Amino acid sequence: MSDNSDNSDKPDDFIRKIIRANVAEGLHEGRVHTRFPPEPNGYLQIGHAKAICLNFEVAQEFGGLCNLRFDDTNPEKESEEFVQAIQDDIRWLGFEWDKLCFSSDYFEQLFEWAHRLIEQGMAYVDEQDPDAIKENRGSLTEPGKDSPFRNRPTEESIELFNKMRSGDFQDGAMVLRAKIDMTHPNMNMRDPILYRIKRMHHHRVGDAWPIYPSYDFTHGQSDSIEGITHSLCSLEFEDHRPLYDWFIEKLGIFPSKQTEFSRLNMTYTVVSKRKLRELVDNGLVDGWEDPRMPTIAGMRNRGYPALAIRNFCKTVGITKVPSISDIALLEHSVRDVLNRVAPRRMAIFDPLEIELTNWEQAEVRDLEGAINPEDAEKGLRKIPFGKTLLIEQNDFREEANRKFFRLKLGGEVRLRNAYIIRCDSVVKNPSGNIVKLLCHVDLDTLGKNPEDRKVKGVIHWVNKATAVEATARQLGRLFTEEKPESNPDKHFTEFFDTDSSKETTMLCEPSILDLDYGETCQFERIGYYCRDAIKEADTRSIYFNQTISLKEGSGK
């Protein structure tokens, strides 16, 4: 008997259906082995999170394994920094790989396979220059033309290829190409390049290789070497599958099976590595880890919980439909998790002083408030309360209609976690601005409601004498347009929201100092904020990044 409520929670996309069928028919003895194969040339972003969740969770669900493999075939763009950051991000997301692999570990094997293809007359060294290769590739509608070197003797290709390897030639002098079909309608089959000369230091193999295999000649075979049963990747590699299958067949190696799914796009942001890099390089953001960035590191700094990201990936699901997910879906997952786990605090962003006329001047009393009202086990925190308090300016109006639930002159309001107060008079300066409110506190309303009347409004507050000043970085979305990339006349950076990051000071209850670095709390009635260790060191101020505002209901 299966439990329904549990069942409805389990993702069941077309890829899992394929895998289940494969297991049922005994493919590879029912073994399931996946991998997450990033190139270490940038930071992981939300789209990678989708691929990470898919690969690692599928392996878990089918009792299989999942490798982390760096496809590091282009030393020009790759670095150890990214290798490290990517591992940190995956672990932070909550996953651990079975084997840590590098395609560069397979360079020797790949070289041998290339040799084999040459010997079998299925690859050749092409000495055309890059322009000629491009020219002869043809176009989408026209077939390509054979290279004049295409039918050179096998021995000649072998000799040249060996010399390429020993570093006898300059970059770009020649390439190794597969001999498939220059008229093939699929461009990837028009004698794709297998090896190119790049006399460049590689972050792992050092200077051992003056030639590097292309991604196409590396990726599929790396899967084969690792015994990957299900090679899951994004849609743009659909056209490459015939080529990978060609290598598998010609080389007679383990038949990993590729299945493609659509990559994740989101409104009000960009996710392509190239575009994120552009934001970083143009100084529009403070690097890959800027809390506005949809990178894993950025979201971590912003206070998004890993669980929220995993939940979000579950809700967008896995399909082949190119789609743009509403960022509100992600934000909902973030609020949903945070509401359950974030400790509560109170902070005033725009202070208005109130004086309690019937409270002893010297008396400061510690009141108590729930750390998290959704989770009583979290316990209580102490909140000092005294004669002079601070509330938000917009929580007070001299006159207001019935729809306004907060404090008005002559009206009552509940101070969160404290007493009900009544505003008796407004003190103004000579220019007519409100400087202070004189209020009466009903001492019989702590932890209970009066029986003779109903007070609907609740506002947050901070005791002035014990308030701790802190900096809040208010964070918005990266772009002002829902789809910054879809305007044919404008570059996406033109829609960058220059107001997306603003610093402001706030006054908080003292217990904010108990918050850990990286911990996200909820400032009640305001939103979620994450304490930032690096910024605190920089600014020498208690520092919080805004994670996300609370949802705003009607009226406020």
Place this chain on the structure above:
RNA sequence: AGGCCGAUGGUGUAAUGGUAACACUACUGUUUUUGGUACAGUCAUUUGGGGUUCGAAUCCCUAUCGGCCUGCCA
């Protein structure tokens, strides 16, 4: 234009030949010491047109729309 892939509400997904389900958003209410949360309600005859069938979101044909592909990037 040639090849490949795809099309279900404003958004993301589900329904695999039996009469459109779930989540988000928005809007309405109820509860509430957070105008939050929770709870309840409202919002689509499945891109158009043909066909097969007792019956089609599902199968077939066709049109339209969208994505990807002409790096010695991945």
